[in-house]
Amino acid sequence: MVFIFSPSHKTLVLDLNPTTTTLHQLKLAIQENSDIPISVQRLFLSQSLRLHADNDSVLVSELGVRPYSTLTLHVPFFGGTQPPTAPKPRFEFLNSKPPANYVAGLGRGATGFTTRSDIGPARAAPDLPDRSATTIGGAGATGVGRGRGKPGEEDEEDEGEDKGYDENQKFDEFEGNDVGLFASAEYDEDDKEADAVWEAIDKRMDSRRKDRREARLKQEIEKYRASNPKITEQFADLKRKLHTLSAEEWDSIPEIGDYSLRNKKRRFESFVPAPDTLLEKARQEKEHVTALDPKSRAAGGTETPWSQAGTDLTAVGEGRGTVLSLKLDRLSDSVSGLTVVDPKGYLTDLKSMKITSDAEISDIKKARLLLKSVIQTNPKHPPGWIAAARLEEVAGKIQAARQLIQKGCEECPKNEDVWLEACRLASPDEAKAVIAKGVKSIHNSVKLWMQAAKLEHDDVNKSRVLRKGLEHIPDSVRLWKAVVELANEEDARLLLQRAVECCPLHVELWLALARLETYENAKKVLNRARERLPKEPAIWITAAKLEEANGNTSMVGKIIERGIRALQREGLVIDREAWMKEAEAAERAGSVATCQAIIHNTIGIGVEEEDRKRTWVADAEECKKRGSIETARAIYAHALTFFLTKKSIWLKAAQLEKSHGTRESLDALLRKAVTYRPQAEVLWLMGAKEKWLAGDVPAARAILQEAYAAIPNSEEIWLAAFKLEFENHEPERARMLLAKARERGGTERVWMKSAIVERELGNIHEERMLLSQGLERFPSFFKLWLMLGQLEERLGRLAKAKEAYEFGLKHCPTSIPLWLSLSNLEEKMNGLSKARAVLTMARKKNPQNPELWLAAVRAEMRHGNKKEADILMAKALQECPNSGTLWAASIEMVPRPQRKTKSMDALKKCDHDPHVIAAVAKLFWHDRKVEKARNWLNRAVTLAPDIGDFWALYYKFELQHGTEDSQKDVLKRCVVAEPKHGEKWQAISKAVENSHQPTEAILKKAVVALGKEENAVENSKH
Structure with a gap:
């Protein structure tokens, strides 16, 4: 098929084969489709490349025309007259007479006018006849929309005689005067002679520089053919080698399949319902036959009738042969290729064999054909060889896989993946030889040298192979690292000295060399590395670690500070987050001073002044979560240099020291804190409590005395001093402190604590007196009324107790x-x-x-x-509706089958309420879902660590289903949490006999109380 672009801007499509079509046949086809004579046709393959030959019998393919080529057709303009143009066919209504009194365009309101195109050259418009005088049978009315109308025949003849021209010279009324001056002239001998002269001139002009033009055309054609060779030319060298093929190789060439069906567009699918006869036949075929076939009875056992469905015996035979081949391949030794069969373990091996189905065998065959086509059509494609070899490996034909990958190595000797695959498939004895050929073909492949080193068994040979590779690839960092790992310390140092010369831009090699050198040499190495890599922060950090490791902690901060300035001069942006990660890495490496120096010099970069406190506290908390305690401590220390009077930061730092520091570090921090914030009660109290927990009661008293001196009217200090004496069994000292506090105008809490002391000592009269005096001062403090009522109840005076409660309710x-x-x-x-x-x-x-x-x-x-x-x-x-205590109680009240539904409703209403979570944990506990119950109980104590009832429930659960370690863990967590609330917890902890009991003892008593309560509930049900 060839495309022709004609002068009329239309494209002709010629169904021609350029390899069998001559130039003359092409021109004839153009003449038939465009009516352009052969003599005037000029064909061009491009703007400057004309399709021209001395002999028109030349094939157009030899002139450079290919299938689907586009040729440009030019028609030259010759002088002289042109043959008259055939008149265009007029429409039928234009040949008929108009109706009487017809005026064109009058109905739409058009107004007639006349132009020069209507009149013609040097032709005056005739006088318009009187329209009123026109008869019905006369000439048509004068056109208004198109100038003159058509006059009658007599008038026309007279007018022609008067004007001196005939109708043959009349212009076209539709095209005006554009037909041409000599359109109607005769083509005589003079015109023919003129055309011949012009044609001779054209031939003369065309013959000029003909040799040069033909040579250029030939050169362009040869260049085009060289860049676009024919299929036959591409495979000419391969065709010459076909005589070397044997008959077996000819037979092994696969047949090309019909792949055209893949590209055909499926228009639609028609679905026809299956007939009933077909469905019935299928049903009968699937039935289980329990009766004898009448044909078999008729045969009497001497003849076997044929079954209805035929069997493809050829396919069965091929399948058996394939299965047998797979079995034999499995029995072959993967190392030496010899057949190895273990007589004793043969049956065991058969059980462990993977049985390949017929479908898998069919898929392997298809894949083998496809990959064979790939490697034959493009033998220089490495993935094709690798895929073909792996297919044979999967099929169990390891020897065929080795042969294929060996051919792949021959076809693609410069591809390292093919050599690596060949090494993998080769036996251990042949692998070294294969990889040796590979590195010989690709001596600069790092992967091949690394694989060659892996094949060696001892470190000496591995090191020798790697050093051989470094001779060819001295700038390979991977090879340098591998050879250094195999060397001893002295050899590694020498190797690294050479490595940094070959790879001066890899900081890892510089740092490794610095670690192996002595202190003085390490400094020199780092200085050289800094000169080669001025934008590398790791060099400065390593230098700081080096100074810290050698005891020069005073130089650490200077080095980090100098390094940051140098990096900024080099235009490197200091990323605060990245430097914080470096600080954490330094902490993990044991370089605490380096960590602190990095934090001190980088923590404030890029942080606005108003965001410093919030940002630094958040950074410290994140570091604390990740376990970077020294980094968090350094952040708090740096923050406290800016915010010396911020109590919150001092408390955060104190909590960090309390959790991860020592008592000495916490005491030093609190001492420093109260120096800058002497009015912060919580800091004094924390210091006193830590001393008390450490067993140093005199030191705690001294801290409280200092606190009282700093804050003389602080009730918290008075109560802390009271608690210190009271918990250490010093009731007299506690009573004296409270008396002083009452004298100084203590609050209701002082009076309540005073009554508690008297209750502890058993002084009923003093307790009642203190409660009465306290109620006179603070009648709206309900705890005093409550203590008074409880006092009367303990004494058995229920009426007095009722009176106390009623008076209390009047005020509260x-x-x-x-x-x-x-x-x-x-x-x-x-x-x-x-x-x-x-x-x-x-x-x-x-x-x-x-x-x-x-x-x-x-x-x-x-x-x-x-x-x-x-x-x-x-x-x-x-x-x-959102009360967790009510929902928890409702879950326990409903019958057991309804508790799950009730718990779902409770979780919808209050998902994060600890009471509901504890109730759900009880359900899992009763259903023996131990892990779920443990998770839900842990969630409850996490949400509300101050409620002791949940700790008691959790501890009881661990006593029944947990280990000793889990029990100790719950007990330890409860002691740390120090719960104060809970219905049962408060009833036990506030009892007089348990006033000085530790948290551990109260927890165990609460567990006993829970057990008694459950037993009582079970007994009531029965």
Whole structure:
């Protein structure tokens, strides 16, 4: 197929084969499709390359025309007259007469006008006849829209005689005067002679420089053919080698498949329902036949009738042969290729064999054919050889894989991947020879030298191979590292000295050499490295570590500071985050001074002044989470140089020292803190507490005395001093301190602590007196009323206790503990009805309080009113839908099958409430889901570490299902948390007999109390 671009700007498509079409045939085809004579056709392959030959029988393919080429057709303009143009066919309605009184365009309001194109050259417009005088049968009316109308025949003849021209010379009314001056002239002998003269001139002009033009055309054609050779020319050298092929090789050439179907577009798919006969036949074929075939009975056992479906015996034979080949390949030794069969373990080996299915065998065959085609069509393509070899390896034909990859090495000797694959597939005895050929072909391949070193078994030979590789590739960092790792310290130092000369831009080699050198030589090495790599921060950091390791800690900060300035001069941007990571790395390496110097010089880079405190504290906390304690300590130390009076930073630093430091470092930090912030009570109290926990009570007293001197009217200091004496069994000293505090106008807490001391000592009279005096001063402090009522209850004076509670509620109507104490007292004295009334009154004065609702529900449960308790719980959840305590109680109240649903509802309402989480943990515990229960209990104590009931529940769980280590861990965590709240925890810890008990003892008593409560619940159910 060839495309012709004609002068009319249209493209002709000629279905011709350039290799079988001559130039004359091409021109004939153009004449048939465009009516352009052969004599005037000028064909061009490009703008300057004309398609020309002395003989028109030349094939156009020899002139450079290829399939789908585009030729340009030029038609020269010759002088003289042209043959007349055939008149265009007129439309049918234009040949008919117009109707009477027709005026063109009159209906749409057009106005007639006349132009020079309508009149023609030197032709005056005739006088328009009177329209009114025109008869119906006469000539047509004069056109308004197109100038003159067509006059009658007589007028036309007269006009022609008068004007002196005939109708043959009349211009085209549609094209105006553009037809041509000699369009209607006759083509006589003079015109023919003129055309011959012009043609001779053209031939003469065309013959000039003909030899030069033909030579240039020939050169361009040869150049085009060289850049676009024919298929036959491309494979000419390969065709010459075909005579060397044997008959077996000819037979092994694969047949090309029909791949055209892949590219055909599927238009649509038609789905035809299967007939019933076909479905019935399929059903019958799948049935299990339990009766004899009548044909077999008819044969009487002497003849076997043929089955309905034929069997492809050829395919069965090929499959058996393939399976046998696979089995034999598996039995061959992968090292030496010899057949090895273990008679004793043969059956065991058969069990462990992978049985290849027919589908897998078919896939392997298809893949083998495809890859064979790949390596034959493009033998210089390394991935094709590698894929073919791996296919044979997967198929179990290791010898075929080795042969294929060996051919690949011959075809692609400069590809390292092929050699590596050949080395992998080769036997251990042949692998060294293969890799030796590889490094000989590609002596600058690092991968091949590394593989050659791996094949050696001792370090000496490995080092020898690597050094041989370094002779060819002296700038390979990977080879230098490998050979240094195999050498001893002295040889490694010598090798690294040579390595930094060959690879001066790799900082790792410089640093490794500095580590192996002595102190003085290491400094020289680092100085040389700094000159070669002025933008490398690791060199300065290593220099600082070197000075620190040799005891010159004073130089560490100077080196880091000087290094940062030098890097900034070189235009390197100092990244604060990257330097912090370097500080953490220095800490892990044991270079604490370097870590501190890096933090001191880089922590403030890029941080705005107003963001310093927040940013530095956040950085320290992140470092603390990652375990970089020294880095966090350095950040806090640097921050405290800017924020000496910020209590929060001192507290953060103190917490860090408390968690990860020593008592001495914490004491030093707190001493420094109270120097700059003497009015911070919490810093004094923390220091005193740490001394007390360390067992140094006199030091704690001294700190509190200093604190009292700094803050003379601080109640917290007084109470801390009281607690110190009280917990150390010094009640007299504690009583004296509280007396002084009362004299100085102590608050209600001082009076309460004073009453607690007297209760501890058993002085009932003094306790009542202190409570009365305290209530006179602070009547709205509900704890004093509560302690007074509890005192009367202990003495058995229930009426007095009730009176104390009622007086307390008059002054403190919103105190929930007072309402609960009064309710419990009424229940003891007058039964459930009175207690119910008290709780109802309490709920009216304190609406939406879950504790009051829970107390009412429990009161009903204690008296066996399950239905009333359920009603109250429903009302409580309506009024307090987000109360975790109520949801936890409701989960325990419902029957066991409904607890899961109730727990789901509770988690939807309050997902992060510790009471609900503890209740769900109990469900997992009862269902023997130990790990889930442990996770949920851990979550509960994490959310609320101050509630001791959860710690007791967690510890009890570990006692039943945990190990000794897990039990100790829970106990330790509880002691650290120091819980203060919890219903059962407070009842135990605030009892008089447990006032001085440690947290560990209270936890164990709480566990015992939980066990008793569960036993009581189980007994009540039975």
